């Protein structure tokens with residue numbers, strides 16, 4: 205794991221079983237080997253899978269940990285526990301299976317309960333398949349929960365980078381200037397080792413003179 209980041213935070217990927225959460229995480233992190241989920245999940249960690257990567261923007265390095273909770277109903281409470289630690293979340297449904305769209309609102313509500321105002325995106329995945337959900341309906345749901353909507357396809361990596369960049373930008377834009385630790389913690393963003401140890405960078409961020 206790269207310890208040279210300035211900030212770190214986690215993002216949740218939630219939604220019904222089989223909508224493509226694991227595929228989306230793999231798409232975002234192509235260098236990491238595929239990992240098992242769903243039926244073959246180890247119950248010891250409540251089926252939660254986490255993976256980290258670094259992301260750079262405007263000279264700052266972020267360590268981003270993505271976690272995915274399997275879509276089976278027995279994991280709904282696990283989501284709340286993890287959502288309480290996340291800085292942002294993607295709620296995913298399968299465009300070709302209407303029932304998963306109807307359940308997406310439950311996941312959005314659940315996130316609102318634990319993390320009101322947290323940056324989120326709504327993803328209608330599998331845009332390569334015949335759609336069972338009208339774009340207007342999904343846009344309306346996204347509007348109700350103040351999030352952006354993307355139609356993604358993991359097999360062709362369509363709209364996946366755009367969707368996660370938007371989510372990450374939403375989190376990054378909440379970093380206060382100066383990055384006061386208690387405000388950061390409220391947004392579930394941690395200060396990384398690079399920021400803690402790099403006095404000149406920290407000084408610039410805090411608007412102080414470098415020693």
Ligand SMILES: Nc1nc2c(ncn2[C@@H]2O[C@H](COP(=O)(O)OP(=O)(O)OP(=O)(O)O)[C@@H](O)[C@H]2O)c(=O)[nH]1
Pocket residue numbers: 219220221222223224225226227228241242243273274275276329330331332333356357358359360
């Ligand atoms: N056609 C199509 N199939 C996809 C797409 N994304 C994922 N899939 C397929 O959908 C199935 C389920 O994908 P997963 O990523 O395992 O779904 P999941 O949401 O992680 O499921 P759980 O872990 O059980 O909650 C797999 O067979 C994927 O190959 C897509 O964009 N288009």
Ligand SMILES: [Mg+2]
Pocket residue numbers: 225226227241242272274
């Ligand atoms: Mg999965």
